[in-house]
Amino acid sequence: MSAVAAANPPVSPWRDFWRQLRRSPLAVAGGALLVVLYLLALLAPFLAPYAESDIDRDRFFHPPTPLRVVDAQGRWQAPFVYGTRAGRDQSYEVDASQRYRLRLFPRGARYQLFGVIPWDRHLFGVDRPGRIFLMGADDTGRDVWTRLLYGSQVSLTVGLVGIAISFSLGLLLGGISGYFGGWVDTLIMRSTELLLSIPGLYLIVALRGVFPLELPSQQTYLAIVGILSFIGWAGLARVIRGMVLSLRRAEFVLAAEAMGASSLRIIVRHILPNTLSFTIVAATVAVPGYILGEVFLSFLGVGVQPPAASWGNMLNAARSERVLTSFPWMLLAPGLAIFLTVMAFNFFGDGLRDALDPRKSPAASGGGS
Amino acid sequence: MRTYLLRRLLQTVPLLLGISALTFLLLQLAPGDFLATMAENPQVSPAALDAMRHRFGLDQPWWTQYLLYLKNVFLHLDFGESFSRHQPVFTVLRTGLANTLLLACAAAVVTWALAIPLGVVAAVRQYGWPDRSLSFLAFLWLSVPEVLSGLLLLWLAASTGWFPVGGMRHLDHDLFGPLERLGDTLRHLVLPALTVGLIPLAGRMRQMRSSLLDVLRLEYITTARAKGLPESQVILSHALRNALNPMITLFGFTLGSLVSGSFVAETIFSWPGLGSLTLEALNTQDQYLVMGSVLMASLVLIAGNLVADVLLAVADPRIRHG
Numbered sequence: 001m002s003a004v005a006a007a008n009p010p011v012s013p014w015r016d017f018w019r020q021l022r023r024s025p026l027a028v029a030g031g032a033l034l035v036v037l038y039l040l041a042l043l044a045p046f047l048a049p050y051a052e053s054d055i056d057r058d059r060f061f062h063p064p065t066p067l068r069v070v071d072a073q074g075r076w077q078a079p080f081v082y083g084t085r086a087g088r089d090q091s092y093e094v095d096a097s098q099r100y101r102l103r104l105f106p107r108g109a110r111y112q113l114f115g116v117i118p119w120d121r122h123l124f125g126v127d128r129p130g131r132i133f134l135m136g137a138d139d140t141g142r143d144v145w146t147r148l149l150y151g152s153q154v155s156l157t158v159g160l161v162g163i164a165i166s167f168s169l170g171l172l173l174g175g176i177s178g179y180f181g182g183w184v185d186t187l188i189m190r191s192t193e194l195l196l197s198i199p200g201l202y203l204i205v206a207l208r209g210v211f212p213l214e215l216p217s218q219q220t221y222l223a224i225v226g227i228l229s230f231i232g233w234a235g236l237a238r239v240i241r242g243m244v245l246s247l248r249r250a251e252f253v254l255a256a257e258a259m260g261a262s263s264l265r266i267i268v269r270h271i272l273p274n275t276l277s278f279t280i281v282a283a284t285v286a287v288p289g290y291i292l293g294e295v296f297l298s299f300l301g302v303g304v305q306p307p308a309a310s311w312g313n314m315l316n317a318a319r320s321e322r323v324l325t326s327f328p329w330m331l332l333a334p335g336l337a338i339f340l341t342v343m344a345f346n347f348f349g350d351g352l353r354d355a356l357d358p359r360k361s362p363a364a365s366g367g368g369s
Numbered sequence: 370m371r372t373y374l375l376r377r378l379l380q381t382v383p384l385l386l387g388i389s390a391l392t393f394l395l396l397q398l399a400p401g402d403f404l405a406t407m408a409e410n411p412q413v414s415p416a417a418l419d420a421m422r423h424r425f426g427l428d429q430p431w432w433t434q435y436l437l438y439l440k441n442v443f444l445h446l447d448f449g450e451s452f453s454r455h456q457p458v459f460t461v462l463r464t465g466l467a468n469t470l471l472l473a474c475a476a477a478v479v480t481w482a483l484a485i486p487l488g489v490v491a492a493v494r495q496y497g498w499p500d501r502s503l504s505f506l507a508f509l510w511l512s513v514p515e516v517l518s519g520l521l522l523l524w525l526a527a528s529t530g531w532f533p534v535g536g537m538r539h540l541d542h543d544l545f546g547p548l549e550r551l552g553d554t555l556r557h558l559v560l561p562a563l564t565v566g567l568i569p570l571a572g573r574m575r576q577m578r579s580s581l582l583d584v585l586r587l588e589y590i591t592t593a594r595a596k597g598l599p600e601s602q603v604i605l606s607h608a609l610r611n612a613l614n615p616m617i618t619l620f621g622f623t624l625g626s627l628v629s630g631s632f633v634a635e636t637i638f639s640w641p642g643l644g645s646l647t648l649e650a651l652n653t654q655d656q657y658l659v660m661g662s663v664l665m666a667s668l669v670l671i672a673g674n675l676v677a678d679v680l681l682a683v684a685d686p687r688i689r690h691g
Contacts, residue, residue: 190383190387191387193384193387194384194387194388194391197384197388197667197670197671197674198388198391198663198666198667198670199626199628199629199632199666199667199669199670200629201629201632201633201644202629202632202643202644202647202662202663202666202667203663205632205647205648205651205659205663206392206395206647206659206660206663207395208651209395209399209651209654209656209659210395210398210399213651213652213654288512288514292514292516295514295516296516296633299516299636300636300648301652302648302651302652312516315516315517315520318520319520319523319637321523321527321534324520324523324524324527324528325524325527325528328524331520331521331524335517335520335521338514338516338517339512339513339514339517342512342513342514343509343512346511346512
């Protein structure tokens with residue numbers, strides 16, 4: 001054991017952490033999927049062939065257009081799609097006489113990449129009047145793939161922004177509660193109990209009632225983040241308080257006090273960093289809750305309103321009996337996106353938990369005794 | 370036991386006060402002047418508005434209003450008037466609550482009727498293929514949100530016609546005989562109950578598995594096997610009884626979360642419970658109904674936790690004397 005430890009030079013905690021994380025295939029898969037998902041959201045306007053609410057009045061509920069490489073005569077071709085003719089009751093038949101080649105980097109709707117760079121090139125597209133609907137079109141002829149990408153910008157960032165706000169609150173209030181004790185502690189802990197004893201979804205809806213129902217989409221977004229953060233800090237604050245209580249009398253805290261550091265400085269600079277590994281794991285595991293909170297509100301029709309896209313209001317558009325039976329892609333596309341995102345966070349969170357678990361010492365797990 | 374129960378009941382009093390204060394605060398924060406909006410609504414009679422103003426002291430300062438609100442809610446079960454339904458809020462809530470509780474109980478049946486046998490199978494065949502495949506499925510299932518599983522079940526109902534796609538009763542429900550009525554309600558109950566009941570299934574199954582595994586390691590099980598009892602009897606009548614103990618206390622906690630979980634299922638399947646009511650009230654700006662149902666849902670959650678604690682105290686003497 002000691003021979004092995006001597007052969008391995010000491011590694012920094014972060015190096016060890018990466019080593020641990022890489023060892024879990026599920027964590028790596030989850031992390032990679034998350035990187036892909038957030039890249040998709042970041043590059044959404046470029047990857048989407050159309051603008052966010054580009055309506056096609058002739059193609060309501062158009063089914064997905066398969067990308068073909070073999071034409072009707074059985075000859076190989078560069079990738080293309082067939083045109084379609086509208087039939088009765090939103091049915092479409094393939095018209096093999098119209099062929100539209102898949103073009104790379106065509107000019108299309110103007111947008112601003114990353115919100116600043118104006119551009120009009122898209123990754124792919126087909127010439128007008130052809131249309132490419134990789135995942136079909138919705139009830140007003142908008143491309144579902146495009147809406148999914150733009151929707152991910154809302155749904156994926158709600159999680160991160162919500163976590164950032166509610167975890168700052170939870171850490172600070174939990175820290176104050178545990179450090180000072182007394183009536184401050186009682187007040188904060190009673191508030192968390194209050195928040196935790198109201199069924200979550202009811203509280204979300206009740207808080208939504210505080211804001212006007214009709215809001216511009218940016219303000220709705222802020223309202224949703226605010227509501228979810230207002231609820232989310234409570235659980236974390238309780239755990240952090242417990243951890244702070246156990247650190248309260250630690251020697252490094254007493255030393256900082258003896259040197260005259262202010263209470264806030266001791267909490268923020270000395271005590272809270274010790275809860276970091278727990279906080280990181282808790283935050284990762286909590287993100288899906290915020291994403292689903294947005295999905296829930298938008299699904300109920302009181303969140304992000306169309307024409308702005310979000311995964312929740314895409315599900316809302318799919319909830320009628322007729323859409324489910326005849327146009328199932330409207331459910332499957334956002335449903336699969338939500339499932340993959342939640343799964344990625346769960347896998348990644350599990351891997352993080354194992355990698356950051358202090359009970360596994362670096363020597364025991366890294367040295368291979 | 371009685372003192373424990375009393376102490377535990379007293380603890381809920383400040384909680385109830387806090388929740389009522391929060392709902393009252395949210396009532397005040399809601400946009401617009403409530404009375405003015407209602408006065409402009411031709412469907413609201415001035416008499417009802419006057420009665421409301423008088424009962425809740427709506428022209429008084431806010432602290433008088435809060436005390437009146439408390440008095441009305443807790444002493445007279447008067448949650449105010451639902452202006453969209455022209456009924457007292459409590460009358461509306463009573464039906465909604467009954468429907469939600471029915472759904473929650475059915476969901477609990479789904480959860481436990483599946484979790485216990487599956488957990489037992491996984492424990493008995495530990496690391497065998499049933500255990501592995503169940504673990505894998507449970508792991509995947511944890512990532513399926515309720516909105517999605519509910520919509521998938523709705524899709525199933527819509528495309529096969531096996532189950533009604535929403536509501537609680539057939540249009541001709543009132544013409545049916547008693548047995549037919551029961552069958553009709555049950556048929557409407559299946560999908561919402563599945564939606565709500567399947568969410569906690571993965572967790573409960575894992576808990577049942579580990580609880581049974583713990584018991585199977587004990588010596589009295591070895592004794593039972595040594596005296597030649599058949600394995601089925603060892604598991605079912607010796608081990609299972611003790612393994613179910615921790616599950617009983619979990620039951621109370623789940624009841625609370627089932628009520629919260631029924632919100633989504635209710636809106637997907639138009640089940641006329643508290644959740645549907647709350648949403649409808651939010652959309653019609655019926656503030657007193659929104660806050661009444663939040664208060665009501667919290668009551669159920671608190672009651673569920675209370676039941677869980679009492680069950681725990683019954684099962685474990687250290688708690689009730691501690």
